[in-house]
Amino acid sequence: MSISNKIKKMLGLKSESAEEVKEMKKPKIGYIHLSGCTGCLMSLTENYDLLADLLDMVEIVYGHTLVDVWEMPEMDLALVEGSVCIQDEHSVEELMEAREKADLLCALGSCAMTGGFTRYARGGQQAQPSHESFLPISELVKVDLAIPGCPPSPEIIAKTLTAYIKEDMDYLKPLMDLPKHNELCGCDLQNEVVNKALCCGCGSCAMACQTRAIEMVNGRPEINTNRCIKCGVCYVHCPRTWWPEEQIKSELEL
Ligand code: SF4
Numbered sequence: 001m002s003i004s005n006k007i008k009k010m011l012g013l014k015s016e017s018a019e020e021v022k023e024m025k026k027p028k029i030g031y032i033h034l035s036g037c038t039g040c041l042m043s044l045t046e047n048y049d050l051l052a053d054l055l056d057m058v059e060i061v062y063g064h065t066l067v068d069v070w071e072m073p074e075m076d077l078a079l080v081e082g083s084v085c086i087q088d089e090h091s092v093e094e095l096m097e098a099r100e101k102a103d104l105l106c107a108l109g110s111c112a113m114t115g116g117f118t119r120y121a122r123g124g125q126q127a128q129p130s131h132e133s134f135l136p137i138s139e140l141v142k143v144d145l146a147i148p149g150c151p152p153s154p155e156i157i158a159k160t161l162t163a164y165i166k167e168d169m170d171y172l173k174p175l176m177d178l179p180k181h182n183e184l185c186g187c188d189l190q191n192e193v194v195n196k197a198l199c200c201g202c203g204s205c206a207m208a209c210q211t212r213a214i215e216m217v218n219g220r221p222e223i224n225t226n227r228c229i230k231c232g233v234c235y236v237h238c239p240r241t242w243w244p245e246e247q248i249k250s251e252l253e254l
Pocket residue numbers: 184185186208209210211212213214223227228229230231232233234235
């Protein structure tokens with residue numbers, strides 16, 4: 001197994017010696033699909049010509065759309081897409097089992113991390129009208145890291161997988177801090193940044209919002225709550241919320 005030079009260049013990694021490459025582990029990864037739209041999985045596949053190399057870095061051992069395995073095996077890392085419907089016992093059981101069988105559990109994407117647009121679910125639809133309560137997975141199980149986005153970009157998925165394999169804690173640490181923030185939306189940005197006089201007017205939140213729910217007015221974000229899908233992306237992108245200064249400097253090579 002080796003990481004191709006193309007991936008290394010894209011991800012800004014330094015090359016390893018032959019011995020180091022031999023030592024790199026090939027982790028067993030499972031993909032747990034709860035109440036998600038498959039957009040996170042699509043984003044992983046949108047790494048296009050890098051995908052084969054990325055998949056060669058890991059062993060996919062579970063995932064209904066990926067491998068023909070019905071019993072969940074032990075896993076090094078479980079990627080969980082989607083929030084969890086607490087009226088759906090199979091989803092709850094699958095999440096619990098994944099927690100038991102995975103060393104690390106990752107909330108992949110906004111639905112798993114914050115509940116995302118499934119926070120608006122109220123049930124009453126066929127064929128499961130009783131399915132009305134959807135939660136971020138951290139409400140039911142311990143989550144070790146989260147990859148934000150609706151969907152997360154192909155690049156952040158690739159970078160996170162690579163950082164995991166390389167045990168690059170500088171990259172992973174902020175993502176490991178994210179699960180404790182599971183109530184993220186435009187209102188949280190307003191409350192925790194603008195209302196506390198922390199906003200520097202950079203506009204990152206408005207640039208990042210995928211539903212254009214944020215407009216910069218007089219140098220401050222104005223949230224259109226009717227457009228907000230509670231993805232948390234604005235909060236994650238804001239430099240005044242949770243990113244540690246050292247991480248920003250290292251990412252920007254400052
Ligand atoms: S304002 Fe936009 S980016 Fe922020 S949570 Fe709502 S939809 Fe997501």
